[in-house]
Amino acid sequence: MGQEIKLLDIKNLVKVFTIGSGFVKSRITAVDNVSFDLESGRSEIFTLAGESGSGKTTLARIILGFIEPTSGKILYKGKNITEIKGRKEEMWFMREVQPIFQNPFETFNPLKKVDSYLYETVVNYGIANKREDINSAIDEALNLVGISFQEIQGRYPHEFSGGQLQRISIARALITKPSLLIADEPVSMVDASLKMSICNLFKDLKEKQKVNVIYITHDLATSYYVSDRIAIMFRGTIVEIGPVEKILIDPKHPYTKILRDSVPEPDPEKRWKEKIKLSSFEEREFLSIGCKFADRCPYVMDICKKEAPNDIILDGVTVKCHLYSS
Ligand SMILES: Nc1ncnc2c1ncn2[C@@H]1O[C@H](COP(=O)(O)OP(=O)(O)OP(=O)(O)O)[C@@H](O)[C@H]1O
Numbered sequence: 277m278g279q280e281i282k283l284l285d286i287k288n289l290v291k292v293f294t295i296g297s298g299f300v301k302s303r304i305t306a307v308d309n310v311s312f313d314l315e316s317g318r319s320e321i322f323t324l325a326g327e328s329g330s331g332k333t334t335l336a337r338i339i340l341g342f343i344e345p346t347s348g349k350i351l352y353k354g355k356n357i358t359e360i361k362g363r364k365e366e367m368w369f370m371r372e373v374q375p376i377f378q379n380p381f382e383t384f385n386p387l388k389k390v391d392s393y394l395y396e397t398v399v400n401y402g403i404a405n406k407r408e409d410i411n412s413a414i415d416e417a418l419n420l421v422g423i424s425f426q427e428i429q430g431r432y433p434h435e436f437s438g439g440q441l442q443r444i445s446i447a448r449a450l451i452t453k454p455s456l457l458i459a460d461e462p463v464s465m466v467d468a469s470l471k472m473s474i475c476n477l478f479k480d481l482k483e484k485q486k487v488n489v490i491y492i493t494h495d496l497a498t499s500y501y502v503s504d505r506i507a508i509m510f511r512g513t514i515v516e517i518g519p520v521e522k523i524l525i526d527p528k529h530p531y532t533k534i535l536r537d538s539v540p541e542p543d544p545e546k547r548w549k550e551k552i553k554l555s556s557f558e559e560r561e562f563l564s565i566g567c568k569f570a571d572r573c574p575y576v577m578d579i580c581k582k583e584a585p586n587d588i589i590l591d592g593v594t595v596k597c598h599l600y601s602s
């Protein structure tokens with residue numbers, strides 16, 4: 277029996293950055309042996325969460341094809357994305373997988389009217405070339421995010437609020453009818469009052485347009501609300517992955533517990549960064565033996581300092597922790 281082709285299939289992905297030069301080089305393993313997949317034929321919102329520096333953006337940039345992995349495989353609809361060659365294949369991939377950035381003001385050129393930016397997206401991706409068809413492609417994408425063409429016509433980015441502009445940048449991404457959006461902290465710069473409306477938009481797109489979303493966030497509350505599954509990253513590794521309710525209501529990994537309990541209302545990011553100590557580069561590389569969380573874990577055991585934990589499947593959740601090894 278043949279295996280079903282996944283929408284996204286990531287296997288043992290590693291990204292090592294070398295910084296500095298000459299004798300003072302150091303290596304940072306930003307993504308360390310990450311594997312997960314998204315099924316095809318259904319749509320889901322998949323959260324990547326973890327403290328600052330845990331490798332979320334690096335992973336997103338690899339999936340988008342912006343940077344190459346050091347090792348490992350990444351297949352999109354069965355195609356190895358590091359082997360994509362030629363204009364036609366590149367265009368196909370860029371239409372299929374679209375980024376949504378944190379700061380919508382950086383997505384748009386401040387000197388360009390928003391409608392002309394959308395116009396260029398339609399033309400550059402070869403979606404349409406007649407004025408009438410171009411306008412209807414723009415209109416269709418804007419309708420999906422609840423904005424009309426009239427609202428944006430002739431206006432510049434600074435004439436919109438962050439929330440409105442993020443909606444327009446989502447519309448821009450939808451022009452190519454992608455199957456996967458990669459949204460790196462898409463609501464962190466949006467007013468608290470508008471965050472939920474953007475999150476609801478992702479939910480709506482998932483349900484009605486069958487769009488998949490990889491949602492990167494520090495905000496576990498929105499993640500709980502919108503996503504189907506969540507992966508918790510710590511120092512480049514996924515320490516726990518599974519259905520969002522299971523993981524956030526009853527976390528198994530000690531790190532997930534700390535992360536969950538440090539999620540506060542109403543200012544998630546601030547408290548998060550306060551409570552969780554950031555690791556230095558030296559510390560990261562030094563702790564390559566054993567569990568990466570051993571030095572901060574309240575339940576640390578001898579074995580944790582000697583052996584890296586393997587994935588253990590427990591009640592539909594996959595967790596890397598010696599507490600659960602038999
Ligand atoms: N281009 C680069 N060169 C060298 N090191 C890098 C580079 N990009 C990222 N890193 C390092 O890789 C690690 C992971 O960074 P990354 O930006 O992926 O984390 P993150 O989880 O997105 O953090 P944040 O929540 O702050 O956005 C960090 O230690 C970072 O300093």
Ligand SMILES: [Mg+2]
Pocket residue numbers: 332333334460
């Ligand atoms: Mg990041």
